[in-house]
Amino acid sequence: MRKLSELAKAIRPLSTRAVLPCLLFCAALIFGIKAIHGAGTAGADDPPRDEASVRKAYADKMRPLYAFPFAKDRIALPGNAAVEGGDFLEPTAFPDAKYCGHCHQEAYHQWRQSLHANSFRTPFYRTSVNILMRTKGIEFARHCDSCHNPVGILAGALNKTYPFDRSFDRDGLTCMTCHSIQSVQTKLGNGSFVMGVPAVLVDEKGNRIPGIAPDAEILAHLDRHSKAVMQDFLHKPEFCAACHKANLPPMLNDYKWIRAFTAYDEWQGSKFSQQNPLTFYSADYTPCQGCHMKREAITLPDYGAKQGTLMSHRWPAGNTAVPFYYGFDEQLQKTVDFLESGNYLNVDIFALKSVSDNTMAAPLGSVPVSIKPDELVEAYVVVQNKNIGHSLIPEVRDLYEAWVKFTVKDASGAMVYESGFLKLDGLIDPSAHSFTNRPVDVLGDFVDNHKVWTIHSVAYDNTVQAGRSALVRYQFRIPKDLTGPITITAAVDYRHLRQSYLNNVLGKDHPAYPVIELASRSRTFNIGDNPTSSPLPTDNQDWMRWNNVGIGYLDEQQYEEAMKAFEQVIHLHPDYKDGYINKAIVYIEWEKYDEARAPLETALKLHPDDARALYYLALVERRQRHSEAEVADLEKVVAQYPYSRDARRELGISYYQQHRSDDAMQQFKALQQIDPDDLAAHYNLAVLYRRVGMKKQATDEAAQYTMKRIDPGAPTYSLEFLRMHPEMNRESSPWHVHMDRPQPAVAGQP
Structure with missing residues (x-):
């Protein structure tokens, strides 16, 4: 009998509607009951597996081997993952992703290169988790793996003694982990979901049938298949919150409760949730899935598609490191396209101020401006978090890098002033304005390698919340002998991951990881008088430009300047x-x-x-x-x-x-x-x-x-770190100016 791939070639001229039933029929002929059982452990003549007995036998074997150092019968602590019935769930209860891929080829193809599919195995994740296990014990890694490897958690694999195969590790979050969840505890995070025993069908009464089923039976009862694997909350942001919200509990850090990250809370506080009346701008309701699971045209057959489109199972976001590391070129390009779409940030070179006479030309383009040789000027750059439903940067801010790259060049392209460049060793210029944070431990040292259990304080956090704006100032001198024009460019660049962390994980000889420009704006000025100019299509209207700079002033506690900015908004838009x-x-x-x-x-x-x-x-x-x-x-x-x-x-x-x-x-x-x-x-x-x-x-x-509540002693840890890192001490100030004077030497830049 020919292989399935050969049969597929033979019927290639048929339409997709005709090909799929043929493929499924051939699959049933070739693989028989083995295909039905996924793992291939049952023969064609074997009786159906008694799922309840298998689970009980597995749980009975695991229970006496499992350590419960935090609370009796809480499998996942310090994480929050749980399963219906509260007992262990054998990993073979989860049909593997290839089984689902019989009918959902497009979803499987997208998933395989996604971060979800690789959530457990990547060296970027394993580095910090392995340190945790070596330092405190494997039981503490349940905090992380409740989200990164729920099959392993519920199987009891996060234990000193685990006598079974762990091949499930390679798949991270499979199809049936998300599609077996029966409820979520949105407000907890740290994997706060309740897993049902995986099932791909329900019976006539709506009861879940554990295990897998023949493809033909699923196709004959698509409504019952949908009831088994689809829950209404899968389309809601509360589902994402189960993992995209995290805290560090005292049982993990032997210290106190600390908020780690909460992309869900940030979304709820944004204009896109329509649940918060205090946002600076309004927008149509958009859940997490509205950005990260947009429908796209399918290229492979998929029974879940509607009118030739499928909700993306790539979950494009900011992770360029994983597809770059594994050579997933398609996923990498989709991620780069997502980041470079220009939809999310607005960069505005808003004003130039003469330092000598304290006069300001603003907003640039709408007012004339005069520039003199040998003049000391300040440029005001406004970065608006315009259409992101969470902060810039969200989640693990200590590992991501986003910063302002600011340049001033003469007509020949020679650099007059630069901030935010990459040094030869790949590290960011220490004077750069970076949208990140720096957690520190009890000694005031930077918490490197994402050792979150050692965090006692955060020295500074320059992230920009959804709908808000950051005002960044640059001071430089116009060359004395300059006669031609100068061009000022401000861009927000992004890299996943932080260079020093990449070095820790891969060594210093690794290839350069992608740097993506999220948004930029340039303006060119002649020496002497410059008239007004027409805006670009991507520029905000002047009233919004004033509004954004006002928000930046407000966040910097510059109240008089903020007041003047908002008065301009009222003048232009009464x-x-x-x-x-x-x-x-x-x-x-x-x-x-x-x-x-x-x-x-x-x-x-x-x-x-x-x-x-x-x-x-x-x-x-x-x-x-x-x-x-x-x-x-x-x-x-x-x-x-x-x-x-x-x-x-x-x-x-x-x-x-x-x-x-x-x-x-x-x-x-x-x-x-x-x-x-x-x-x-x-x-x-x-x-x-x-x-x-x-x-x-x-x-x-x-x-x-x-x-x-915040530890009263926490600021002491931060002050010690800032004392040792003057370049970051400047960044921690509510407002500061980046100058073209030489920066102090930085030893051991984190």
Whole structure:
């Protein structure tokens, strides 16, 4: 009998609709029951496997071998992965991805090169996890592998004694790990899902049938197949939150609870969730899948496709290192295309300021500017996180690199000034403005190799949250003898991973890993007077340019400059209600509450009952002791945005101050349903519970508050690190200027 591949060639002229049934029929003929059982352990005449008996026998063997150092019968601690029934699940219960690929060829092809498929085996992951296992023990790696290798976790493989084959490691997150999950605990993260026993079919009553089934039976009951492998939450961001949210618990670090990352919370706080009224801009609802699983045309047959398209199972994002390392050229190119699409950031060379007379030309292009030889000037660059649903950089910020590459060149291309270049050894210029962070340990040393269990503090964090903007200043001198034009270019470059980490993992002789330009802008100026110029199609309108620089000033605590910027927004766009609200926000942060009322009232005249304006007006009412108005405003906000953390928190505080204990408790409990880690909720509930005699609940909330609040000694660790790294000390300042003077020597740059 010919092989399946030969048969496929023989029927190639047929249409896709005709080819698929032929392929599936041939597969059944060739592989028989072996194909049905995936692993090939059963023969054609063997009876069906009793899945319940197999699982019980496996669990009975594993239970006495397994170490439970943290809590009895909690398989995954310090991670949160769980399985229905709470017992061990043999790895052969998961049909491998090739089995699913019989019918889902396109999804399998995309998945194989994705980061999900390679989540466990890459040297970039294994390096830090192996250090953890050597340092503390394999049991502690359950924290990481709850997401990176759930099959291994639920099989009990993360144990000193594991007597079975671990070939499942090579596949990381397979089709049936995601498609067997029955529920998620969105608010926990660290692999907070409940896995069902894998099944590809349900019976007539909707009960899951463990194990695999013949392809022909699946095709005959596609509705029952869909019920087995598809859950509504697979299309929702809450599903992604099970792993794209993480913390470092005390059982891992022997210290205290520390937030690691939370792309989900950042998304929920962004304009794309439509759950937060306080964002600077608005947008249509877009879940995680809207960016990372966009539909694309299929190139291989796939029964899951609709009208020739399939939701991407590549999950393109920022990981260029894994496809580069394995030579997955297609995945790498798709990732590069995703990053270079120009949809996510806006870079604006906003202003030039003469240092000598403190005059500023802004916004550039819309106003004339004069440049003199030998003049010391400052360039203002605004980087807007325009269309990313989370921060720049998200998640493991200590490993990713994104920075501003800023150059000034004369007409011949000679460099006048440069910041953010790559040195010969591949490390970034230490004067670069980098969108990253630097975690430190108890000695104030940089936590290298992603040894997260040693983190005690974060020395600085220059990431830009969704919808916000960073203002970066550069100071340089125009050459005395310059006669021709100069060109200023600002770009945001990105590399995965940090060069020093690549060196740690691969040695210093590895090839250069890709550096991707996410966005850029150039402007050319002549010596002397320069008239106005037309904007590019990618430029923001002037009112938005002023708005973005105002946001940058606000985040840098430069309140007077922020106020002037938002006044320009109002001047250019007088019917834009958020211009008035932004002006009020400056007054509030400046603690000028009385002045904040007028612009908020103007915004409410433009848009009555606007939730953003009402929220900030409530803060003004509180300071002016108008308690009833304060509560009324916040109640309107909560009614419009029930998932607003800020509104729930402030309304709870308002009720608390009015001695409405029951109402306050209701708000803080609702806040904990949104964010169980909110410190205000823990603190206030501890007080309120104690007042009404609920001592145990009060003690529990007080313990949570104590565990999750910032360690008062943590800034000491950061200060020691910053003292040893003056170039990063400058970056940790709310605002600073990158100058063309020589930078201090840096030893052991992290």
